[in-house]
Amino acid sequence: MITRIYANDKRFKAVEFQKGLNIILADRQTESDDKDSRNGVGKTTLINVIHFGLGSDLSKKVLPVEEIKNWIFYFQIELKGTLLTVSREISNAGIVEVSGQTDNLPIKPEVDEKTGLVFYKLSEWKKLLGICLFNLGGISEDKYVPTFRGLLHYFVRVGLDAYSKPFTYFRNQTSWQIQVSNAYLLGLNWRYATESQLLKDQDGAAKALNTAINNSIVPTKGELEAERVRLQKVVDKEEKELTDFNVHPKYAEFQSEANKLTIEIQSLNNKILILNRKLSRYEDSITSESEPEIANVSSLFEDAGVHFGEGVKKSLLEAKQFHLEIVTNRKDFLSAEIAEIKAKTSVSQSKIKQLSEQRSIVMNLLKTHGALEEFTLFQGELSAKKSKLEALKEKLTEIQSMTKKRKEIKSKRITLDSKLARDFEESKPAWEKAIEGFNENSLALYNHPGNLIINISENGVVKENAYKFDVEIPRSTSEGVGRMKVFCYDLMLVDKFAQSSGVDFLVHDTTMFDGVDSRQVAHALEYANTKGQESGFQYICFFNSDSVPHDDFSKEFSLDEYVRLRLSDKRPEDSLLGFHFELPRK
Template sequence: MIHGLYASDKRFKSVIFNEGLNIIVADRKEDSGSKDSRNGLGKTSLLNIIHFCLGSDLEKSSLPVEDISDWTFYIDIDLGGEKITAGRSIGDPGIICVDGSNLLNLPLVPEYNENKGFYYYKHKDWKNLLGISLFNIPSTTHIKYMPTFRTLISYFIRTGIDAYSTPFSFYKNQSAIQIQVANAFLLGMNWLHPIEVQKLKEKEKSIKMVDGAIKSGMRPSKGELEAEKVRLQHELEIEEKALSTFKVHPQYRVIQEKADSLTKSIHLLADENIILRRKLDRYEESVQSEKAPDNLSVADLYEEAGLHFSSALKKTLEETRNFHNEIVRNRKLFLEAEIEAIKNKIGNNEKYMENISSERAEIMEVLSTHHALEEYSMLQNRVTEKKVHLEKTLQMISEIQEMSEKKKEIRSERIELDSKIQRDFEESRPRWEKAVNGFNDNSQALYNEPGYLIINTPDGGRVSGNAYSFDVDIPRSNSEGVGKMKIFCYDLMLVDIFSVSGGIDFLIHDSTMFDGVDSRQIAHALEHGHYKARESGFQYICTFNSDMIPYSDLSDDFKADDFICLRLNDKNPEDSLFGFQFELSKRNTGI
């Protein structure tokens, strides 16, 4: 139970809460105009402060942080059978100071500051204590998606417009798994089943992603991967064998340059011999064609024609013939000498070519059996890269094979889990039937016909792949007002169940709960909330604008003003909750 709420700054309007019904009212002064507003008086801020004292994160959107940066808020509350005072400051929200007569009897013992002489909890430990004390959440269990105190308390202190749109969630876009787990927990059902279903969904999602990638061509098919595997294995076999016989010569590059030089020399000598042989052929042809003039002299020709030369002229002609013969002889001797020289040059070149060819053969033998270090490194890197590629290919093949097996496993697990959910649902029947009856009773107290809390399981209805599906139905539920009363009936049922079992024993609604609700149903809700709270020993705290309280529809023996624990008004700024007025751009979720 919450006994009181106050602050270190005296401007704050302290409030004392009692068992049963507690109403916080925002009055409107008589001379307020139509454009005046009671927003900023502090009704919603009061709920946000309670949330803050109960471990919510500090958000500027929910409190005027800049204006109250040096404030500390205090809450008097029963936890673990002990009444304690918890103080949390705006300036240091990570520490919650606690005071009480039996602090060491709490389920989670606070730490002690010897220098300053006070007991305190760190923020995380404070939330753990609240979870243990109010909802019996095991602090030693840590499971992904498991219910947390901050999630569960938000069903008992709803803040923000979105919190009043459906009974099963408290903020817009709340995840399906959080809704499933939280409501299963609150209704006394096995809350582990929604988590198990969620894990199956996540497995299915990963499989669908792989399937989608293969179908879209973004990822190779199993057949393509198998072909790639065969190619890589074959190439690796060849290259690894080459690597195992690879010999590195320390002077490989020097030897290779020598071999290149010898090869160049051989080519030059071969080219030179080609030119020399062509020259030799021409010289030999010239030697064959060189001969002395014909013995038939010019004089003989003239004599045959009947002409005679003088002896002196004949002598001159003879001398000329002899001169020509000498020229031919000398030319032949020159050509023969040149031919011999060319043959010698060709022979020398061939002999030299033979020698350097032999030397190059020896070098090429070394080059054919040895390699350069950088070539070895390149081959080694290529082998490594292909091994990595092969490993990735094998992994992708394995994933596809595993994916096929997982599909079968998931189908089998889902069938088994559905059966398990149904079995546990039947075993928990006494708990959830109590919730169903509680909701029905609450709705019948507001309307002529009872409403229904509907819970379906995989074998009991359509649940869209979830462990459970939740719904509520009240006749004429199409109207906004009846929709709000679904939430009222659901929340009142929850606090009734938990308060009887020794858990949380307070329920707090903002005035948003009653927006658009018929005044008669508001009256019924106030009276039923009061009697139910008194009967089961819990608190029902709600905020109202004064003109929303349906005095004329209340029973004669029910005096709403007797339950007003705090009045705020817009007559003066100091009459608001903080002692000054402010505006907030948005409201938080209360998580």
């Protein structure tokens, strides 16, 4: 039980709770106008403070953290028959300090050697609460398992959506959370709900792959096979090349030498080309050189009737001799030049031959060896191709096993159904007690009892979920009766756990009774008080003063006896925290 909540800041309105009915009342002042609101008095804030004490994460969305950053909240709570005082600071929310007898607790607190502070880390505090309130000891941190915080929300509901359906506490709550949590709370084997969810995951993956293939999002089996064959051939070829790859430590030097030899050979070839062009011109010139014909000149003048004298004829002979000497000298010069060009060409050709032989040796070495950098790069590229090939093979295996896997899933579901049916019968006393409790609660409020309905598989196969939960109350189409389904369910749960020394408090916000007939509200409060006194649990609820059904209570029932705290909307200091605040919009 939670017996007291207070804070180190005196503005906080401390509150004490007792067994049975506990009412937090928000008074509407007679002088308040329509613009005043009781939404800021702190009813929901107190629920969030309770959650904070019970291990919720600190959030600016539910508490004005900046305004209360120096606050410490204190909670007096009874665990395993021991009354503890628990404190949790806003500025150090990861630590929960405790005082009281802790020897009989299943998890021992830590002690600060310097300060003597006795405390739990937040994770250990939640683990302790899970064991003490829900007997969650021994459950590993696996996927799809019941958790303390997940179960607690059925006993301390927050928000409008939390009161829509008995089996959920927030909108879009996942199917597995609903299945596992409610199965655990009702005494069913929650592990079958977990197993069913795991099978659903596997089936979903198989369906997604099949859909992707059908929609051409991923390649077909035939396309993957073709790519595998092509890539396998490339990998085999490159593996052999890599095996034959010889690394030479001076590969770079040889490569540089080969380039140098190539440049030198090219230069010599260019030189020979120039020499050959020059040789061709000289050979043409020597061929075209001829002696002068003086007789032709004399004949030409004689035919014209001009006769040279002996002196003129002598001069022509001398001129002929002079030109003959010039031609002879030029032929001698050209012959010498041609001989020199041929000699130079021969030398260059010999040099080219020598250099070519040297280059051949170097190129052969380069051809049969490789550089270390090239080998490493080659090795990396081959490794990437091998990885791609393995991925292709895995994808092919996945596609090939898809049909087989779905058959296996169906087989496992049939097996699960068999185990589920057997266990459902064996756990009959537990879920029958839950059904009886719900029937009893609804009968106390209406002329006809409601039904808590628990079904398992359909036609011998667990298709989606291991369990199917529902509740029925006559006239449940109205919003008010729909809310009372939640009331009857929650009251059944807290009654069940309180009788087995588990969680023994139930907290409902004003939303619980929105739209409910005033007579049913009065009956519900009186009934919750009676059940709480009998079974030893607390029913903590919040009301606005003008929503209390004073005229519908029985004569012996006095509401004021159960009002533990009054809050007001008139002044900020009359609110829970002693000041008004605004939270960020969600």
